[in-house]
Amino acid sequence: MKPIKFSSWRTLSISFFILLALVGLAFHTGTGTLSAFGYSTISAICPLGSIETLIASKTFIPAVFISLAVFLVISILFGRIFCAWMCPVPLFRKWFPKTETSQNIPTKVTEDVSAKEGLIASAKKIDTSYFVLGGALGSTFLFGFPVFCLICPVGLTFAVIVGVWRLIQFNEPTWSLMVFPAVLALELIFFRFTCRKFCPLGALISLMSRANIFFKPAIDTKSCLKASKGADCSICKDACHEEIDLHEPLTQKALSRCTKCKDCSDACPMQAISFSFFKSKR
Amino acid sequence: MSNESPSDERNNKLSRRTFVASGVGLALMFGLGAVAKAAPRQALLRPPGGQDEETFLSKCIKCDRCRSACHTSAIGIVPIEKGFLQARTPMMKFHIGSCDFCNQCIDVCPTGALKPFDKQRDKIGMAYLTDVCIALNYGACTLCYSACPYKAITLDEHKRPIIDEQKCNGCGVCENICPALMMRSYVGGKVRGVEIRPISSKEV
Numbered sequence: 001m002k003p004i005k006f007s008s009w010r011t012l013s014i015s016f017f018i019l020l021a022l023v024g025l026a027f028h029t030g031t032g033t034l035s036a037f038g039y040s041t042i043s044a045i046c047p048l049g050s051i052e053t054l055i056a057s058k059t060f061i062p063a064v065f066i067s068l069a070v071f072l073v074i075s076i077l078f079g080r081i082f083c084a085w086m087c088p089v090p091l092f093r094k095w096f097p098k099t100e101t102s103q104n105i106p107t108k109v110t111e112d113v114s115a116k117e118g119l120i121a122s123a124k125k126i127d128t129s130y131f132v133l134g135g136a137l138g139s140t141f142l143f144g145f146p147v148f149c150l151i152c153p154v155g156l157t158f159a160v161i162v163g164v165w166r167l168i169q170f171n172e173p174t175w176s177l178m179v180f181p182a183v184l185a186l187e188l189i190f191f192r193f194t195c196r197k198f199c200p201l202g203a204l205i206s207l208m209s210r211a212n213i214f215f216k217p218a219i220d221t222k223s224c225l226k227a228s229k230g231a232d233c234s235i236c237k238d239a240c241h242e243e244i245d246l247h248e249p250l251t252q253k254a255l256s257r258c259t260k261c262k263d264c265s266d267a268c269p270m271q272a273i274s275f276s277f278f279k280s281k282r
Numbered sequence: 283m284s285n286e287s288p289s290d291e292r293n294n295k296l297s298r299r300t301f302v303a304s305g306v307g308l309a310l311m312f313g314l315g316a317v318a319k320a321a322p323r324q325a326l327l328r329p330p331g332g333q334d335e336e337t338f339l340s341k342c343i344k345c346d347r348c349r350s351a352c353h354t355s356a357i358g359i360v361p362i363e364k365g366f367l368q369a370r371t372p373m374m375k376f377h378i379g380s381c382d383f384c385n386q387c388i389d390v391c392p393t394g395a396l397k398p399f400d401k402q403r404d405k406i407g408m409a410y411l412t413d414v415c416i417a418l419n420y421g422a423c424t425l426c427y428s429a430c431p432y433k434a435i436t437l438d439e440h441k442r443p444i445i446d447e448q449k450c451n452g453c454g455v456c457e458n459i460c461p462a463l464m465m466r467s468y469v470g471g472k473v474r475g476v477e478i479r480p481i482s483s484k485e486v
Contacts, residue, residue, distance in 0.1 A: 021346070028386075030351030035343050036392040043392035049343035053393045057340040061394050131304035135311030143315040145339045145367065150318055155344055159370050162346055162359060170378060174361035176369060198307065 006262035033158035052146035075208035084261035133200035224272040239267035321366040325480040327374040331396035341395035344370040348387035354379030376454030406452035407478040415475030426456035
């Protein structure tokens with residue numbers, strides 16, 4: 001029997017959080033959605049939503065602050081796991097083909113020199129999502145309400161689920177059910193790389209994950225075809241939604257974008273990539 | 283040289299593209315904020331503790347916890363046609379349920395957008411009779427009068443309801459029980475004989 005792929009585990013994990021929201025819809029549990037979920041007065045709040053409410057209301061809200069601190073600790077321990085294991089957006093990402101790479105950057109950069117240069121340039125190049133994050137926070141401060149929440153793909157996904165549920169339960173037709181999926185689709189089509197290039201939530205969690213300790217991806221240089229035999233293999237990099245190249249000397253900055261989705265280790269023909277709990281590479 | 287120049291060009295093009303994209307992303311967020319701020323708004327009936335609209339909007343992250351926690355299903359979701367900024371935030375739907383001030387929604391609100399609420403002092407909204415009220419038109423109906431838990435509805439000499447603005451806290455029991463839409467379904471309206479309307483300012 002083939003081992004179950006990590007992508008299946010991920011789908012299962014994401015489904016669990018959608019199920020939590022559905023339980024909140026079916027029963028009066030007050031479970032909530034990924035924007036904030038919890039039990040009774042305890043809630044895990046979206047880190048971007050937390051910061052947005054703090055700066056929009058310009059007040060210190062202890063519960064929000066605590067939740068933010070807990071999220072920071074989780075990010076330091078396990079990195080950007082939210083993006084691959086909780087956020088529902090990767091579920092739809094399958095339907096939107098990964099084409100940008102082949103359009104903009106030739107995938108097969110064979111000459112050594114230009115490959116190096118390209119990598120240096122890509123390491124130096126500014127990351128759009130951090131600017132979106134800055135814009136979202138600045139705009140929130142200026143206008144006094146959480147701005148990104150208006151178009152947050154996570155929030156919109158759950159808004160659609162809630163909307164459909166209420167349409168059936170209370171016969172409540174609303175334009176929201178047309179507008180929200182449309183905005184969601186626009187985001188995923190025009191920002192095909194929403195997660196890497198646009199999402200300020202992902203950017204924020206990446207920043208928090210700069211000090212990540214556990215589950216860092218590493219290549220076993222003995223079995224990796226590129227490292228051991230010099231083969232022209234970039235399967236893991238191509239599989240990575242964040243375009244992290246594990247063959248490069250890995251900086252904390254580059255690794256902070258890793259969502260621990262493990263698509264690279266699924267894709268590697270030699271099973272050379274491991275996410276060991278605690279093993280500093282090199 | 284011939285080997286380097288195409289890659290240089292590509293890198294320049296790439297960084298220019300990222301630069302422009304970053305600018306667009308930044309501008310998009312400020313544009314979104316400005317549009318949402320300028321979009322037309324309605325006074326909405328918020329769950330208890332969310333009556334100060336500006337503070338409420340600055341803290342609500344549309345997480346759905348209050349709506350889910352409400353055991354009478356009195357809390358619903360604002361549809362987008364009622365306002366771009368307010369869409370997805372909670373609002374009272376007294377056609378479905380009424381508020382018994384159990385404080386569940388306030389307890390679960392993660393960001394404190396719903397503040398502690400005192401049902402003796404604070405008000406969700408205020409009840410108003412509308413022109414489909416059966417008692418005003420034909421008499422004989424006294425359902426809201428007998429249902430009001432706060433004795434905020436009294437009857438005049440013709441047995442027409444009178445609402446005491448001091449005692450009414452907008453719990454919605456009267457709107458929830460009002461049979462005007464069923465009894466007078468030919469009117470074709472959506473408004474019941476008595477409805478709770480938001481109190482526009484912070485007065486109370």
